[in-house]
Amino acid sequence: MIDSRQLQLFVTLAEDLHFARAADRLDIGQSVLSGQIKKLETDLGVRLLNRNKRAAVTLTDAGKTFLVEAVAALRQLERADRVGRLAARGAAGQVALSYVGSTVTSGLLPRLLKSFRLRFPDVRMQIVAMETPVQLEHLADGAVDVGLLQARARYPDGITARVLHSEQLMIAVSADSSLAHAKALKASQLRGVAFIAPQFNEAVGFAEHLVNLGRIGGFDGEPEFRVNDFMTAVSMAAAGYGVALVPKSIEAFAQPGVRFKPLVDFKEEAKLAIAYREREHSPCVRAFIDSALSSGISTASKVDQS
Structure with missing residues (x-):
């Protein structure tokens, strides 16, 4: 030889x-x-x-x-x-990254990708959009290395997470609605209004926000329409089918005919987190996680795992 x-x-x-x-x-x-x-x-x-x-x-x-x-x-x-x-040293290899759509509209996904690429240009990124509950399943079975998802109070065994981004929740309403004329809304003004909500057959995430909003406003918080994503919810709100509770960053991507109103008596925030396996041994996956955690996002804070 x-x-x-x-x-x-x-x-x-x-x-x-x-x-x-x-x-x-x-x-x-x-x-x-x-x-x-x-x-x-x-x-x-x-x-x-x-x-x-x-x-x-x-x-x-x-x-x-x-x-x-x-x-x-x-x-x-x-x-x-x-x-x-x-x-x-984690500067080559492949990272399978999943994300929810709001990490795009908030700017979190492009910001993390750019920061990582500048430091580790030889690492290949495999990126796929995925709902939060599916991300958690695939993190557990190893199909995904890192997930950017809607933060949870608790995570499956072996999975940990850190909040990287928080933002105000707003109500998207049709420009033709009487609610569109108000500078800000109270939860009680939404009583009897149809809600359009992106929900994925789970009782956590935005479903929890809507229930809590209903508790303050005196309604049950059950959506009239269930859709797959925030942009669909905003499109239906613009058409007058109802209102949608959405992260503030969606406002930058809105189509004509919709208005976004803050809530004066509802201070819950949409939180986006990075989730990963506690015992992750891949150097390049660890490098991506470390890069995300040290990216300098001012709203970063640790998720309560208790």
Whole structure:
């Protein structure tokens, strides 16, 4: 089996086409170089060099063909060595990242990705949109490495999280609604109004916010319409089907015909968190987590796991 040292000796000799000069460059004896090249030719079963005491050393046709492959092989070995060293410190590899849509509208996802790419450009990111409960399932079974999701009071065993972003909750209403004329709303003004809510068959997350809002306003907080995402909820609100409780960042992506109103007596916030396995051993996954946690987001705070 040919080794990298033999390839390096041959490539250096092929560059100089002179045993003495090549040996000096390699810092070995000329006889050692000559012996190694003869061994290489024996192992391959072909003559690579034309040797003539009265003429310069030249490459045979087989030598020219082998030189191309030898150079390519050495480059690939150098790349493998570099990637291996990068991977050892988390600077190479792959991270499977899932996210909810509000991490896009809030700017959290692009901010974290840019910060990480600047420090670890060789890490490949595999990114997929996913509802919070599905993210938690896939974090537990290993299909996802890191999740950006709606914060929870509790997480499955083995999963931990930190809040990275918090923002005000607002009511999206049609521009034609009487509610659109108010500078701000009280929860009681929403009594009897149809709610449009993105819910994913769970009683936590935004479902909890809506229940708590109803408790303050004197209504049950049960949505009339259930949709898949905030943008759909806002579109229906703009069309007059009802109102939607949404994060403030959605306002920047709203279509015409909708207004966003703050609530004077409801101070709960939408919180976005990064979730990951407590016993995560992948260096590049740990590097992404550390980058996110140290990204300098002023609202970052630890999720209560008790």
